[in-house]
Amino acid sequence: MHKKTIGFVGTGVMGKSMVGHLLTEGYDINVYNRTKSKADELINKGAEWCETISILAEKSDVIISMVGYPTDVESIYFGENGILKHAKSGSIVIDMTTSSPQLAEQIYSKAKEFNIHSLDAPVSGGDVGAKQATLTIMVGGDEETYNQVVDIFKVLGKNVVYQGKSGNGQHTKLSNQIAIAAGMLGVAESIIYAEEAGLDIEKVFSSIEHGAAGSWSLSNLGPRMVKHDYAPGFYVKHFIKDMKIAIEESEKMGLFMPGLSKAKEVYELLSNAGFNEAGTQSVIQYLKDQIKKEN
Incomplete structure (x- = not known):
């Protein structure tokens, strides 16, 4: 054919x-x-x-x-x-x-x-x-x-x-972005904690990615975070765009989305810090920089 x-x-x-x-x-x-x-x-x-x-x-x-x-x-x-x-x-x-x-x-x-x-x-x-x-x-x-x-x-x-029906593909993708928004912060914070505790990060990954903490973000972006590889597989600027749309749609439905809102706030700070064109995994660098400032 x-x-x-x-x-x-x-x-x-x-x-x-x-x-x-x-x-x-x-x-x-x-x-x-x-x-x-x-x-x-x-x-x-x-x-x-x-x-x-x-x-x-x-x-x-x-x-x-x-x-x-x-x-x-x-x-x-x-x-x-x-x-x-x-x-x-x-x-x-x-x-x-x-x-x-x-x-x-x-x-x-x-x-x-x-x-x-x-x-x-x-x-x-x-x-x-x-x-x-x-x-x-x-x-x-x-x-x-x-x-x-x-x-x-x-x-x-x-x-x-x-x-x-029409629009449902986009609604499903927004559900996806909501599910990973706060999760990205969790992956970054988990790695920072493990490193500060003096753990072998590869061994940590081998333990937690196959348990309840397992996720695509952990398995695919976690190693990039460790290597300081912030090349864009998915741009920070586009993730912010997606979260904005998700928040707008959530507000229309009268929903309370604290995880999504906090993730958007952090990623906007990341963007303002010069990471707009970087990959979403670069959020770990922003969190580390904030720790340095506080200490």
């Missing part, structure tokens, strides 16, 4: 690896990125560069976006030069950015006016999951549309779950 031509907008930390997997699987890929040089490696592997988003939309059957902020999502989907005005009738658009559930619903409704099918499909797993094609993908939208592209999702991730 002929594979759909995919247009991919956003070839950054996550998108670059995702496009690479799709190329390996034999998909024809059109790519666009604000900074073309970030797509050069993919172009050399066979992806076709598009000078504008509108050209990419016109040439693709499925259009995937993986960008930074809800404002970026709005700019590429709406307007005279946006995806929805130029995508083919019957095509499928998939926003894999972590964004607002309401924005996902707006894209879904507007897409219908052009006979375009829309899914919101944010991911979890960071740069490691993108590189290893083991992402968790949370999908909202019409199930019939999901079934048409589930094979594409399975190239990118190992845990692909249809969550229901």
